[in-house]
Amino acid sequence: MTGTMAVADVVSLDAGDPLAPFRDRFHLREGLIYLDGNSLGALPRATGDRLAEVIGDEWGEGLITSWLGASWSTAPRRIGDKIARLVGAHPGEIVATDSTSVNIFKALTAALSLRRERPVILSEATNFPTDVYMMQGIEAFSGGRVKAVTVAPDAIVDALSDEVAVLLLTQVHYKSGRVRDMAAITRAAHEAGALIVWDLSHSAGAIPVDLNGANADFAIGCGYKFLNGGPGAPAYLFAAARHHGATPILSGWFGHARPFDFEEDYDPAAGIARFQCGTPPVLGLAALEVGVDLMLEADMAEVRRKSLALGDLLIARMQPLCDAYGFALASPRDHALRGSQVAYAHRQGYQIAQALRELDVIADFRAPDILRFGLTPLYLRYSDIVETVERLERVCATRAWDKPQYHQRAAVT
Amino acid sequence: MTGTMAVADVVSLDAGDPLAPFRDRFHLREGLIYLDGNSLGALPRATGDRLAEVIGDEWGEGLITSWLGASWSTAPRRIGDKIARLVGAHPGEIVATDSTSVNIFKALTAALSLRRERPVILSEATNFPTDVYMMQGIEAFSGGRVKAVTVAPDAIVDALSDEVAVLLLTQVHYKSGRVRDMAAITRAAHEAGALIVWDLSHSAGAIPVDLNGANADFAIGCGYKFLNGGPGAPAYLFAAARHHGATPILSGWFGHARPFDFEEDYDPAAGIARFQCGTPPVLGLAALEVGVDLMLEADMAEVRRKSLALGDLLIARMQPLCDAYGFALASPRDHALRGSQVAYAHRQGYQIAQALRELDVIADFRAPDILRFGLTPLYLRYSDIVETVERLERVCATRAWDKPQYHQRAAVT
Numbered sequence: 073m074t075g076t077m078a079v080a081d082v083v084s085l086d087a088g089d090p091l092a093p094f095r096d097r098f099h100l101r102e103g104l105i106y107l108d109g110n111s112l113g114a115l116p117r118a119t120g121d122r123l124a125e126v127i128g129d130e131w132g133e134g135l136i137t138s139w140l141g142a143s144w145s146t147a148p149r150r151i152g153d154k155i156a157r158l159v160g161a162h163p164g165e166i167v168a169t170d171s172t173s174v175n176i177f178k179a180l181t182a183a184l185s186l187r188r189e190r191p192v193i194l195s196e197a198t199n200f201p202t203d204v205y206m207m208q209g210i211e212a213f214s215g216g217r218v219k220a221v222t223v224a225p226d227a228i229v230d231a232l233s234d235e236v237a238v239l240l241l242t243q244v245h246y247k248s249g250r251v252r253d254m255a256a257i258t259r260a261a262h263e264a265g266a267l268i269v270w271d272l273s274h275s276a277g278a279i280p281v282d283l284n285g286a287n288a289d290f291a292i293g294c295g296y297k298f299l300n301g302g303p304g305a306p307a308y309l310f311a312a313a314r315h316h317g318a319t320p321i322l323s324g325w326f327g328h329a330r331p332f333d334f335e336e337d338y339d340p341a342a343g344i345a346r347f348q349c350g351t352p353p354v355l356g357l358a359a360l361e362v363g364v365d366l367m368l369e370a371d372m373a374e375v376r377r378k379s380l381a382l383g384d385l386l387i388a389r390m391q392p393l394c395d396a397y398g399f400a401l402a403s404p405r406d407h408a409l410r411g412s413q414v415a416y417a418h419r420q421g422y423q424i425a426q427a428l429r430e431l432d433v434i435a436d437f438r439a440p441d442i443l444r445f446g447l448t449p450l451y452l453r454y455s456d457i458v459e460t461v462e463r464l465e466r467v468c469a470t471r472a473w474d475k476p477q478y479h480q481r482a483a484v485t
Numbered sequence: 486m487t488g489t490m491a492v493a494d495v496v497s498l499d500a501g502d503p504l505a506p507f508r509d510r511f512h513l514r515e516g517l518i519y520l521d522g523n524s525l526g527a528l529p530r531a532t533g534d535r536l537a538e539v540i541g542d543e544w545g546e547g548l549i550t551s552w553l554g555a556s557w558s559t560a561p562r563r564i565g566d567k568i569a570r571l572v573g574a575h576p577g578e579i580v581a582t583d584s585t586s587v588n589i590f591k592a593l594t595a596a597l598s599l600r601r602e603r604p605v606i607l608s609e610a611t612n613f614p615t616d617v618y619m620m621q622g623i624e625a626f627s628g629g630r631v632k633a634v635t636v637a638p639d640a641i642v643d644a645l646s647d648e649v650a651v652l653l654l655t656q657v658h659y660k661s662g663r664v665r666d667m668a669a670i671t672r673a674a675h676e677a678g679a680l681i682v683w684d685l686s687h688s689a690g691a692i693p694v695d696l697n698g699a700n701a702d703f704a705i706g707c708g709y710k711f712l713n714g715g716p717g718a719p720a721y722l723f724a725a726a727r728h729h730g731a732t733p734i735l736s737g738w739f740g741h742a743r744p745f746d747f748e749e750d751y752d753p754a755a756g757i758a759r760f761q762c763g764t765p766p767v768l769g770l771a772a773l774e775v776g777v778d779l780m781l782e783a784d785m786a787e788v789r790r791k792s793l794a795l796g797d798l799l800i801a802r803m804q805p806l807c808d809a810y811g812f813a814l815a816s817p818r819d820h821a822l823r824g825s826q827v828a829y830a831h832r833q834g835y836q837i838a839q840a841l842r843e844l845d846v847i848a849d850f851r852a853p854d855i856l857r858f859g860l861t862p863l864y865l866r867y868s869d870i871v872e873t874v875e876r877l878e879r880v881c882a883t884r885a886w887d888k889p890q891y892h893q894r895a896a897v898t
Contacts, residue, residue, distance in 0.1 A: 114545075132512040132528040132533075137847070322587065324584065349584060349587055439745070
């Protein structure tokens with residue numbers, strides 16, 4: 073149906089879109105179609121003013137007194153409580169700080185401290201690399217006590233032996249966009265006596281997430297994708313209240329029960345605060361909070377509905393290009409199994425992504441051959457999807473990907 | 486001499502101060518005397534505009550392309566190279582990222598990986614707490630393989646047994662301001678077969694530091710004190726070039742040799758890049774770079790000379806208050822042994838710091854009884870020191886510290 077949708081129908085979809093007003097809350101250059109919000113979310117218009125206030129008033133005028141006076145010291149927990157509303161967590165179960173990678177380390181080592189007799193950290197091959205790299209670092213340091221194991225994505229449940237201390241899985245796969253069944257897999261992990269750490273980097277703010285509904289143990293996620301927190305934004309960590317007695321290995325002073333008493337020995341704070349480590353990154357947190365606040369204004373059910381409709385429209389419109397130019401859908405066609413992105417495999421994926429940029433479409437390439445279209449319902453229009461496929465067809469029709477300048481791979485894409 | 490210095494002499498000191506023009510490069514509220522730049526440095530005037538540019542142009546307009554186009558991905562190394570010039574390191578030996586605490590973890594575990602047969606991480610009791618807390622977290626995780634040991638400050642060299650893998654010391658003590666002899670202690674550590682990690686949080690930007698001159702192994706430091714990088718600014722890590730083969734435990738994707746090839750296994754980058762972990766905190770790094778650039782404009786020998794003169798003036802002026810009101814100098818009187826701060830012990834230290842704030846002097850309190858005056862030569866005047874002591878005398882003469890509101894300790898001071 074959507075594949076043959078007339079232009080007029082797309083216009084009416086945009087006109088009837090209840091999320092349409094959100095687009096004006098973002099800075100988006102005229103003419104640009106940005107399909108990479110799942111790598112770096114767009115800039116909320118409110119962010120610049122908020123940062124100017126934090127810099128000029130809170131830092132410039134308030135100086136050191138702003139740790140209390142401007143609530144800098146509690147920002148990680150305050151923003152954590154806001155993120156909690158997006159992912160089905162309770163207040164006091166999430167803290168926003170550090171990078172996703174560092175939070176993976178904290179969550180995994182906390183889980184290991186609760187399953188000391190079990191050696192294995194399990195994940196899937198093809199998981200986002202930093203997840204597996206962090207596992208490998210823990211293994212290297214453990215002196216043989218911990219083993220980092222990856223298995224094929226479909227073999228995860230079968231691999232849940234009584235050796236497995238903790239399973240680390242990403243809810244929405246960074247390349248394919250496939251959604252894992254959080255409740256079912258968490259149940260399987262628990263039945264095997266293991267704990268689970270969910271990576272929400274591609275799900276929080278993109279699909280409804282219910283951590284406590286699924287009885288999840290730990291979770292971590294990224295602040296700069298669907299939460300629009302800015303480049304390298306602080307990440308976040310969820311620990312279910314029942315695990316707040318776990319031992320943090322990154323036992324820095326901001327996780328201490330009384331950091332400003334400057335005691336000699338580490339005594340972890342009660343609750344989620346112990347999962348902090350160093351001094352909170354105030355500027356990054358301020359930008360993240362603007363993005364999270366904006367996301368909280370949207371109805372997540374509406375976000376999901378529009379995300380799926382955008383994806384369905386893209387897949388339908390792409391069908392003729394698949395037939396003519398060899399694109400192969402690399403995401404689930406059944407939209408219930410799909411996050412907020414659609415990926416295609418194409419041998420010239422990298423070159424096509426480059427050629428699209430010259431036509432002012434930013435999509436993403438993920439090695440070796442994946443062209444990834446991120447769908448951000450707060451600032452994408454149905455007409456953007458139609459226009460994207462039209463521009464892509466121009467690239468294909470002229471074989472623009474053959475231009476020599478596209479055949480030199482850059483270090484960062 | 487300086488104790489009885491006439492007001493006119495102080496005016497001429499300020500008039501002849503070659504660093505005086507730097508004061509205008511900072512935002513400082515009229516009337517405020519800020520003696521806490523060793524806790525949070527003041528705001529450089531250039532920071533707001535630079536952040537507006539990063540947010541509006543680089544993020545808002547450039548979006549994902551700014552990782553290359555605006556050199557976000559290399560910012561940790563570029564800024565590291567700049568910090569290197571302040572602390573006697575070579576280009577390619579410092580990376581700016583993560584918090585001080587997280588970098589302590591990286592440096593200590595890297596050192597342990599180079600001394601696998603030795604179990605002890607040694608430090609001094611009374612070190613800044615997060616240093617020792619991070620040691621204790623490593624011990625807790627190691628399953629008995631690593632021991633975190635602290636000894637009295639004067640017993641450090643004697644404690645360098647053949648059990649010690651790595652010694653973690655702060656060059657300038659956060660309370661007393663006492664300066665450690667970096668070259669002598671590094672030599673003693675090496676003679677004992679141990680490695681050393683120097684914490685430069687209170688020395689970089691405050692006193693001349695020569696890491697390679699001292700043959701230091703690793704160092705870490707804070708971005709938001711004398712470097713004026715803003716609240717919770719990214720910290721930095723130094724690893725001497727000879728240690729770039731050490732294994733990072735926080736093995737995140739930004740430390741990988743080819744992060745954007747998304748390989749399955751961790752393969753650490755050559756050089757200092759492997760000491761990165763997650764995605765760089767771009768906004769925090771941008772603010773840090775403004776502070777570092779400003780510091781690089783100053784002649785560090787001149788900074789040191791003025792810092793000592795400010796401290797000597799303060800100590801001289803404080804002498805009558807010591808006699809009359811019971812302040813006890815808690816920093817070395819010999820200024821060669823003193824960093825860029827002067828501390829006094831007083832039973833009412835906390836209350837006095839609070840009372841001073843009502844007279845628009847911000848000094849710092851450190852439990853249990855230390856009143857700490859941070860000396861930042863780029864934006865403090867000699868007249869500020871004289872005025873501080875006059876205001877403090879008013880506090881003492883009226884026993885303003887007895888006000889009931891000062892007797893309730895806040896969580897963060």
